[in-house]
Structures are given as structure tokens and as C-alpha cells.
Amino acid sequence: MSLETIRVAPGFKEYLPREYQDLVDDGPFGRERKVSEVGSFKEAVEEHPMCAGCAMTLFIRTAIVALPSLENTVIIGTAGCGRLVLSQTAVPFIYGNYGDTNAVASGLKRGLAIRFKDKPKDVVVMAGDGGLADIGFSAVMHSWFRKERFTTVMLDNEVYGNTGGQESGMTQRGAILKMAPLGKKFEKMDMMGLAKTAGVAYIARVVPTNATRVANTIRKAVLIAREVGPTYVQAYTSCNIEYAIPTPKVMDDARMIEQQRYGFSEYFTDEAKSYWEHYERERRQVKGPDGESED
Amino acid sequence: MSESAVIEEVKTNPQGDVITSAPPPKADAKKGAASQRVVSPDYLMLQAPREAVFMTGSEAAKEAIRRANVDIAISYPITPQSETMQQVGYLYAEGYLKDYYRGEEEYGVMSAIAGASRAGVRCLTATAGPGLIRGMEVIASWPGGRLPSMLLIMCRVINAPLAIQPDNVELSYMLNTGGILFHAENQQDFYDYILAGFMIGEKPEVTLPVAVAVDGFFVTHARGWVSLPSADIKLPPRDCYHEAVPMMDNENPPIRISRDAPIQKSNFISYHMHASWQQEVWAAQARANKWVKRWMGSPIEVVNPTAKTIIVASGAMVSQSREAVRQASEQGIEVGLVKIKSLRPFPSQELVEAVDGADRIIVPEFNYVGWLAKEVRSAIPRTERVISGPRVFGGMTMPTELIMSYVKGRR
DSSP: OOHHHHOOOTTTGGGSOHHHHHHHHHOSTTSOOOGGGTTSSOOSBOOOOOOTTOHHHHHHHHHHHHOTTGGGEEEEEOSSSHHHHHTTBSSOEEEOSTTOHHHHHHHHHHHHHHHOSSSOOEEEEEEEHIIIIITTHHHHHHHHHTTOSOEEEEEEOSSBTTTTSBOOTTSOTTOOBBTBTTOOOSOOOOHHHHHHHTTOSEEEEEOTTOHHHHHHHHHHHHHHHHHTSOEEEEEEOOOTTTTTOOGGGHHHHHHHHHHHTOOOEEEEOHHHHHHHHHHHHHHHHHHOTTSOOOO | OOHHHHSOOOEEOTTSOEEOSSOOOOGGGGHHHHTOEEOOHHIIIIISOEEEEEEEHHHHHHHHHHTTTOSEEEEOOOTTTHHHHHHHHHHHHTTSSSEEEEOSSHHHHHHHHHHHHHHTOOEEEEEOTHHHHHTHHHHTTHHHHTOOOEEEEEEOOOSSSOOOSOOOTTHHHHTTSSSEEEEOOSHHHHHHHHHHHHHHHTSTTTOOOEEEEEETTTTTTSEEEEEEEOTTEEOOOOOGGGSSSOOSSSOSOOOSSOTTOOOOSOSHHHHHHHHHHHHHHHHHHHHTHHHHHHHHSOSEEEESTTOSEEEEEOTTHHHHHHHHHHHHHHTTOOEEEEEEOEEESOOHHHHHHHTTTOSEEEEEESSSSOHHHHHHHHHSSOGGGEEEEEEOOTTOOOOHHHHHHHHTTOO
């Protein structure tokens, strides 16, 4: 797709909804937007029914701005809170069955690769900790072992938020939640370690306290998945409802958790590292040194 | 040890990946695929000259897939299906398919098919018994996703105690998904229905997944004569932009409510969206009947239409019933036979007409529950005519004597 695809035939534009007109005139298609510009252009994320103060919404909004080729991206989700905003975003969104994301993404990416040989189509899975680490675990691991070329983003709120607050594999040990009335009895699953074992090309852990860092991480993950192999981003996106975090304190909680146990970390395979260094060099030559930098 | 023995030549497949065991496919293996030309579905299925070859059901499926212009196939082993998807693997190695891999298990395979179909490519998988049930959550969602694809089902036991023998109870689960379901009698049907199925499922007014079932072992592992056109012709490729829904390839203008948006809110809009969407799925299934008639002759086949006793059967049971009809004729008893080729859409009207003059309708089956008898009862008037049975299950063969005892009224 391109901006040309969404442009309206003369005379018809005024009959389309205002948000569509805005997407054409001042949207994110065909141009790279920085997170520092958010608020000054029409974002792909539309009105949505997420809870007030939701950190996951902030993360998704930032991640969508950071996608390197929004007009050639397809997003896949599964049951959970994240899909409530993803289905309100101007990007094709596949909502299949429970825990099927990485299997669907495998078939989709391969199919798109057959049909669009010279036009990279980015596939991004964006789903919760329950969807990826519990019910979708097998599909996630096997897509990594098979080196499928797409990005997996875990919206890790450490709980089944959408079904009303049940313990997940990514919940911290000891947390008292529904279905863990005496506190969770085993450790939080080490999905970062499993990703490394499976040979994932780029692995990152991030908290949405720093929008630029989130954006850089997502951009890296999508581009490396396009050229090298599977990538995994694990984002702490707290559930202020189920963990009873007062709405004004959501970012305080994020900063605290980041300091205690969720600090930013990233890992590259050698191949991913050399690709990324090459990409950065080329980019600096084209754009000059004032591209967005971390922190 | 000499130096030359240490440095081994690196073997690669035609795609350039390293092969570490077994000899790689011959360099000229891809010639076959490259020499194929696209012909019209009518020519390939109805007009092209054919030659009879003696082969197994699995090989018949392979020959259909060779001519079906398939883009991607995703496999997972399970008896008695494994042989077929292995054969499809050989087709991939020879360049007839663009992509092929062994999935993690059937839930993952059926999900990946859902992804590939959304990408707009022609896709295929196959399974059997427990594998079908494992993938059923996904399979049941394909029609609502309007996802043309091909699923081959080699029926086998699903219930405990575990067995690998043929028993087609699994097809009763397939009747309620909204997808198209054909039941092949023999190797020839298996070849023909696969090609017809690809074309029917991709018709704009249909846009549905198609499943072609056979009874395991009886058809998959036994040989029969199959009339085949030459291998240098194939079906046209999938034309995904002429189907009922947009592809998920981001080549369309964005819409706020995506094609796959979840409809989970409890309000009248969600009720109506789900209801009208499902009504359209089943209406699309009914519209497939026109193409079933064109490429499969008719959704049913009728033998001895004026007989007062008529057997209604599908799959390999049709062959046993043909033999019973022949034996009855030797004894001076006229028995009719209706073969149901298409279980979905179910040919209710054709069946009503075919059995209109019959006093007794015998429905022999390879399963315990008698799902075909229930289907027949729900479709025709004067249901007291329907005799549900005889039935064998767990993999038993059906003795024609048992069908004959029903024909003669001893049961």
C-alpha cells in the first residue's frame, strides 16, 4: 500500500469520515514520524475503549508510531486487552483464535513473501503474556525455532486482564490473583531466556517510561525481523485495574518496576548486530546525525 | 584418513539450504514444474484427454496437487495421512510448490493455513482423526474468516481406546463448521474432488475452505485405477482480489473496523453482525452447489432410481453398497443406490427427488453414531422410511452380507 492507495478520488473526500480525511492529509502513511511529533499529526490509532491510565495503551500508541513501514505492516493479536485498541488502528489487524498468533503469523508472512517478492511486508504479533507465554506458548517457541521472519511483542501486564484478573505464567511468584488464591506458586517465566535459547535474532525488554526508547526498540525489532530472523520485545505494560494502581500513579509504578526488576536490556545475535550496525551507518549517511537517539 | 575424505562437499536443496542427510534432489528435478502450463479449470477437469493409472489414494492426491498450482503446503504427520503430505513434500522438492514446512502440531498447522489464506496464496494441509479434532477450534473458524484453502481428511478412529483404523465419526464434527465438505469414494474421486474443491472454494460467491475426506487405509493405502490428464497442465493460480473479502496484505485502504475485528460486546449490533455474517457463510456454502454440479457432475449419483429399496451412502461405503446392489440383482432383488458426494452443501433437494419413490432407505456407515442417517432424516419427508444402519466402527470392514441382511429385512 502507499499514500496513493488511501487517497480519495476528487469530489468524494468530503463524504468520508473526518478521521479518514485526516489520515490522508496528515497521517502517518509514507512518512517517518517521530514520537516527539505525537500530538501534531493524525495517528493510526483511533478512539478506543481502553481503561483510563492504561500503560498498555501508551505502549501500543508509541509502538504504532514507530513501525518503520506502517503502510506495509499487518498486525496479529489474540484475546486480551491489546486487541481492543489494535482493532481501532488503521492497519490490517488479524484477530484469530486463542493463542494462535505466531502460527498465523508464520503462514501469513510466508504467503506475503510469495506474493510480494520486492516489497517487504512486515508482520507484527502484539499479544499479552497469557496469549504468548501460556496458551500460545508452543506456537511462539516453534516460530522462533523455525526462524520465522516476524516480530513478537509481548504486552506483559503479568495478569489475564481482559478476563478479570487471573494469574498467568508471567505473573510474579507470590502474587495473589484470581486462580492463585494463595499466591502464585512458581516463578515468572523466563521468556527472554527461552527466546535466546531458540535463536531469536533480537531480544529486548522495555518499560514505557521512555517513549523514544520504546520507539527505537520496536523499529529495530521490525527491521531485523525483516532482514535477519525472529525478534522478540517484552514490554511491561501494567494493569492498573487488577493490580490496583491508582491512575495518576501508573507511570510511578512503571519507573519503580523498571528499577527493581524490569530494566531495559537488549540482545543481538552476531548476524543481527552486524546487520543493525550496517543499517545505522547507511541511515546516518542518508539522514545526517540528527536521527532519534536513545535517552 | 586422506584430506579429501575430511572436506565434504556441502549439499544444498534447490532453494540453497544446506542438506545434511540423504542425497539432495536431482538438479533437473525442477524441470517438471517449469514445463507446466496453466489451462482453464474446465479443460483440466472436464476436457483434457486422460490415461488410467493404477495407484494408491495418497498417490492420487499427489497427482491432483501436482496439477493444482498450490503455493504453500503445511504438513504434520499422523497415520494414515502422513504418506500424502510426504508426497506433497516431494512435489515441493521438485519445484511444484513455492513453500512447504512441517508445522508444530495441528492447531499450529491449521492456524498457519489461516494466515496463508489471508495472505492470498493457495494453501493446503491434510490430517486424520485426532489431528482433525486437535485443529478443530481453528477449522471451525475458517469459514467465518472466509478463508479458501484445502484440507484433506483421511478418516480414522478419534475416541478411546486409541486406534489408527478407519472410522469416519470425525466427519460429524465437520458438518457444522460452515465449510464445504466432500466425501470421496475411491482413488479417482480423491483426485477429482481435490481439483474441483480448490476452484469451488475460491469462487467469489463462495470464498470458503474446502475439505475432501476419504476413509483411511481403504482408499489412502489401497490401489485403484485413476484417470489422469497429462502432468504438464495445471489450474490457474488463486485470484485473491476476486473473492468476497479483502486480503490481509495491507494493499487496501485502512478501515477502522478491520475485517477480523472481534465482536464480543453484548449489544444488538454485535448480535446482528455475528448472525448476519454466519447466515452469509451458510448461504455461500449453498451457492457452491452450482459449481459442484459443473465440476463433479452432480452432488449425488443415483443407481437404479426406480427401486423400492434404496441405499444412501458416502465415501468408501458406496463401494461396498455397489457390491450389495450387484449381489441383490443376482438374487432378483432390485436395490437402488444414492451416493452422496457433497456432504456440505448437503444435496437435500436432489436427495428428496432421488428417494421419492422408495419405501425403504438403508443408510450403512463406518461409524457408531450414524451421522449420515441423521442427515438423511433431516432432509427428506416420511422419515419412517429411513433404516439407520448397518454400521461398523473402530476400523472394521463392512461385509456386504450385512448390508444384504438389511436389504432382506433381517436386522
